[in-house]
Amino acid sequence: MNTKALHKLGYGLYVVTSRKGEKLNGQIANTVFQITSEPPTIAVSINKSNLTHEFIKESKVFAASALCQRTPLSFIGRFGFKSGRDIDKLEGIDYKIGVTQAPVVIENAVAYLEAKVIKEVDMGTHTVFIGELVNADVLTEKECMTYEYYHKVKRGTTPKTAPSFIKGEKGGSS
Amino acid sequence: MNTKALHKLGYGLYVVTSRKGEKLNGQIANTVFQITSEPPTIAVSINKSNLTHEFIKESKVFAASALCQRTPLSFIGRFGFKSGRDIDKLEGIDYKIGVTQAPVVIENAVAYLEAKVIKEVDMGTHTVFIGELVNADVLTEKECMTYEYYHKVKRGTTPKTAPSFIKGEKGGSS
Numbered sequence: 168m169n170t171k172a173l174h175k176l177g178y179g180l181y182v183v184t185s186r187k188g189e190k191l192n193g194q195i196a197n198t199v200f201q202i203t204s205e206p207p208t209i210a211v212s213i214n215k216s217n218l219t220h221e222f223i224k225e226s227k228v229f230a231a232s233a234l235c236q237r238t239p240l241s242f243i244g245r246f247g248f249k250s251g252r253d254i255d256k257l258e259g260i261d262y263k264i265g266v267t268q269a270p271v272v273i274e275n276a277v278a279y280l281e282a283k284v285i286k287e288v289d290m291g292t293h294t295v296f297i298g299e300l301v302n303a304d305v306l307t308e309k310e311c312m313t314y315e316y317y318h319k320v321k322r323g324t325t326p327k328t329a330p331s332f333i334k335g336e337k338g339g340s341s
Numbered sequence: 342m343n344t345k346a347l348h349k350l351g352y353g354l355y356v357v358t359s360r361k362g363e364k365l366n367g368q369i370a371n372t373v374f375q376i377t378s379e380p381p382t383i384a385v386s387i388n389k390s391n392l393t394h395e396f397i398k399e400s401k402v403f404a405a406s407a408l409c410q411r412t413p414l415s416f417i418g419r420f421g422f423k424s425g426r427d428i429d430k431l432e433g434i435d436y437k438i439g440v441t442q443a444p445v446v447i448e449n450a451v452a453y454l455e456a457k458v459i460k461e462v463d464m465g466t467h468t469v470f471i472g473e474l475v476n477a478d479v480l481t482e483k484e485c486m487t488y489e490y491y492h493k494v495k496r497g498t499t500p501k502t503a504p505s506f507i508k509g510e511k512g513g514s515s
Contacts, residue, residue: 168474168475168476168478169478170474171477172452172454172477172479173375173381173383173474173477174452175407175451176373176407176454177353177354177407177485177486177487177488178351178353178374179349179350179351180351198374198375199350200350200374200504201347201372201386201504202386202464202467202469202504203465203466203467204503204504205465205466207344210469212375212377233349233350277349278345278346278348279346280347286462288460290377290382290460291377291379291380292377293376295376295384295462295469297464300342300347301342303342303345303346304343305348311349311351311489313351314351315485315487329378330374330375330376330377330378331378332378
């Protein structure tokens, strides 16, 4: 079995955000996808060790901002390779509080989606949160970042908590 | 709510295949994604009205072939806009029988993944089939088709049974 085939799956790149009480947090994710169109539902696979997992689990809401192709690596690093347990990831970042009360990242985003969790699928290391779409907008027609572009052109790495992490590759922690 | 934001989610383009007894079938899907890396699991959202849904439901196995960017529209049309109830979609197509006994499409594929279903999530119009990866390989280093490329460059349309179908857009039936 050649697990490199998993690298041929196509994704975008997103900041997935949530809140717990007054605390706000977000993380990079590549597995945001639509499940149904009537009603519109979206899903995201989040590692249980991530702070954002704890926040979504508690508040039952999340937002996902699709990043533009020109998103700087420093911005992705802030959300993808640092923990909200150590820093306030949203400090100094352009965001708004959404209708779900989750923070919605506007900076470097081409579009955002807000969802209320209607199902949680326990997958061992990860939970798949499935949410009904309650708000969404397109912010710009700039080109979206793809996960492939992030890896190939931007030379980005994958944290070991990501669904798509493969052992032996360069990676950080989130 | 601007549901056009859903168009900013990034996907690849896949032929998802399965079998039921001696019958083989496959369909186009864009929502194939990795859920966990240990063990490697993948998921796909399939419309309940599609024949491939019936086949996966019965055999509990599926394969996904990631298509290359140069895949002809006629090939995508065969799998995406025709029903296996009317034609044998795999006739004349280059495929092999995988370790799961599901057919694995080789033609126009850059990689394939085979999975055994371990969870099914009922989402109304669709089922999300989550499978443990049992076989996978990379076939070529050609560029992958993205869903965006399919829409923008190839001017491809979305069948109304797809998770990403949006009313008012051009679409066919699958």
